[in-house]
Amino acid sequence: MENLYKNHFHLEPPRGLLNDPNGLTYFQGNYYVFHQWNRFDLNHNYKEWGLFTSKDLLRWKHQGSALLPDSDKDLSGVYSGSAIVNEDKMHLFYTGNSKIDGSRRSLQCQAISEDGKTFQKSNSFIITPEEFTEHHRDPKIWSDQNGYHMIVGSQTKNGYGAIAYYQSIDCKEWDYQGIFYTSEDLEQMAECPDYFELDGESLLLVCPQQRDLESDTDISSYSAYYMGDIRDNEFYPTSEIQPMDDGFDFYAPQTFLDPKGRRLMWAWMSRMNSKEEAACPTKDFGYLHCLTMPRELRVIDGKLYQLPLQEILQSRKKIESLETVLYESEELATQSVIDMTWSKSLSSIELALFDQNVTLEYKHQKLILSRKSWSDKQVHTKTIPLKELTALQIFIDSSAMELFINKGERVMSLRYFLQQEKRSCDIRASHQMNLSYSKLES
Ligand code: FRU
Numbered sequence: 001m002e003n004l005y006k007n008h009f010h011l012e013p014p015r016g017l018l019n020d021p022n023g024l025t026y027f028q029g030n031y032y033v034f035h036q037w038n039r040f041d042l043n044h045n046y047k048e049w050g051l052f053t054s055k056d057l058l059r060w061k062h063q064g065s066a067l068l069p070d071s072d073k074d075l076s077g078v079y080s081g082s083a084i085v086n087e088d089k090m091h092l093f094y095t096g097n098s099k100i101d102g103s104r105r106s107l108q109c110q111a112i113s114e115d116g117k118t119f120q121k122s123n124s125f126i127i128t129p130e131e132f133t134e135h136h137r138d139p140k141i142w143s144d145q146n147g148y149h150m151i152v153g154s155q156t157k158n159g160y161g162a163i164a165y166y167q168s169i170d171c172k173e174w175d176y177q178g179i180f181y182t183s184e185d186l187e188q189m190a191e192c193p194d195y196f197e198l199d200g201e202s203l204l205l206v207c208p209q210q211r212d213l214e215s216d217t218d219i220s221s222y223s224a225y226y227m228g229d230i231r232d233n234e235f236y237p238t239s240e241i242q243p244m245d246d247g248f249d250f251y252a253p254q255t256f257l258d259p260k261g262r263r264l265m266w267a268w269m270s271r272m273n274s275k276e277e278a279a280c281p282t283k284d285f286g287y288l289h290c291l292t293m294p295r296e297l298r299v300i301d302g303k304l305y306q307l308p309l310q311e312i313l314q315s316r317k318k319i320e321s322l323e324t325v326l327y328e329s330e331e332l333a334t335q336s337v338i339d340m341t342w343s344k345s346l347s348s349i350e351l352a353l354f355d356q357n358v359t360l361e362y363k364h365q366k367l368i369l370s371r372k373s374w375s376d377k378q379v380h381t382k383t384i385p386l387k388e389l390t391a392l393q394i395f396i397d398s399s400a401m402e403l404f405i406n407k408g409e410r411v412m413s414l415r416y417f418l419q420q421e422k423r424s425c426d427i428r429a430s431h432q433m434n435l436s437y438s439k440l441e442s
Helices: 274-278 281-285 310-314
Strands: 016-027 030-038 048-054 060-067 078-086 089-100 103-113 120-126 137-144 147-155 161-168 175-182 189-198 201-210 224-231 234-237 251-257 263-268 295-300 303-308 316-329 336-341 349-353 358-363 366-372 379-385 391-396 400-405 410-415 425-440
Touching: 016 048, 016 089, 016 251, 016 263, 030 060, 030 078, 078 189, 078 251, 089 137, 103 137, 137 189, 161 201, 175 189, 189 251, 189 295, 201 234, 201 251, 201 295, 303 400, 310 316, 366 410, 379 410
Parallel strands: 016 078, 078 137, 161 189, 175 234
Antiparallel strands: 016 030, 030 048, 048 060, 078 089, 089 103, 103 120, 137 147, 147 161, 147 189, 161 175, 189 201, 201 224, 224 234, 251 263, 263 295, 295 303, 316 425, 336 391, 336 425, 349 358, 349 425, 358 366, 366 379, 391 400, 400 410
C-alpha cells in the first residue's frame, strides 16, 4: 500500500510514536533535533530520546536512539529537555521519570557527549524542591555572562502551574532560586517552558495544562507565550498570555540560537486527543506524528513573528506567478507553497482545499480555519480575530500544513489525511492578488 501521508519537509520517526522536540543544538558542524520517542509501539507507555541530524536544515538523517530509559533514575521514561554546548561538549538535560510503587518521581538529569554520537549519563541530578509536586519536568538551559540558567515546568503543591528557576556557575551543580513564574494562566501544570531574549524583548514560552477534567480522559493543554522582564530571578509579564499557534496541531515548542544568530523553533505537530490519535491513518504504516517545520522567531514592532526558514524558501522552484482573484487547481502538489499578497487589505477570501477537507475563510475581520476530522468525521473550526489580511503563505506537505498569516504575525498548523488523491484547490478573493505557486525540492 502506498503511503500517501508521508511528509517531505516535516520530520517523522522511522517507526513508533514521536512527540516533543528535545535538545535542539548545533554541534561540530551538525544541527541536532532530538525527540521524544516510543520506538516500540504507537502509544505513550515508553519514552526515550531519538535523534535527527542535518548539515543544512533541509536534508535530515534519523540516527536512531540517543538516550534510553536504562537507569534507576529514568526507568519510566527519559522525558523532555534541552541541550547546551560547553567547552566543545554537548550537555543534555532531561527529566528522569520513575514510578515507584505507583508514585511518580522526577529528577532533572544530565548527559554529556564529546562526539555527538555517544551520550554518557552523569551521576548528578536535581531533586524536586519542597514546594512542588513530582510534576516537575522539561529543563530548559541557557547561559550568559552570569553563568548557567535552568527553568523547569512544574506544579505547586496547591495545584497551580509554575516554573522553577535554577542557577549554576559550572554547568554541574545547580542551586534552586525560587519560582520563576506562576499564575492562574498556567492552570494546573506548566509543561515545556522556554525563555530567551530576542530583538530587545524577553519571552517566556510555556504549555499550561489542565489536568483534572471530569468528563474527558484527555488532558487539555496548549502552547503559549508572554513578553516580559526578569527582575530578581523572577519573570514579570508585560503582555497577556498569547497562543503560539492558532491552528489545530502544535505543542511543546522549543527554541535555540543557531550559528547564524537566528532563534529557531520546532514544535510537536500534534494536539490530537486520544480518539484522533487512535484513528490516525499513519498507524497503518507503523508511525505516529511529526514535528513542525523549523521557524525563525523575530520580534518586530513589539510583536512576535514566526517566519518560515530561509533555507526552505530558497529550495522553492517557482512554477507560476499571476495576478488574479481566482485560483483553481485539480492537482496541488504534495510539496508546495502558495503565496498570496494583497496591495490593500482584503475584505474576504474563501479557500477550499482537497474537496473541502480543509477550508479557510476571511470575513468580517475574522479568519476561520475548518478541518474535517478523520476521527469523528465532523468539521471543526478555529477562529481568530484579524483586523486585516494582507499576506498568506501556505506550506502544504502530504499530511501537514502550516499557514503563515500577514508574514508570520499569526501561524496556523494542522494535520490532515486524505483517503485518496483529491488534491484540489479553490481560492476566491474579493480583491486582485499576487499569487505564486511553487514546489519544494525534496
Ligand atoms: C509534553 C510532555 C512533557 C514530557 C513529555 C513526555 O508533551 O508531556 O511534559 O516531558 O511530553 O513524553
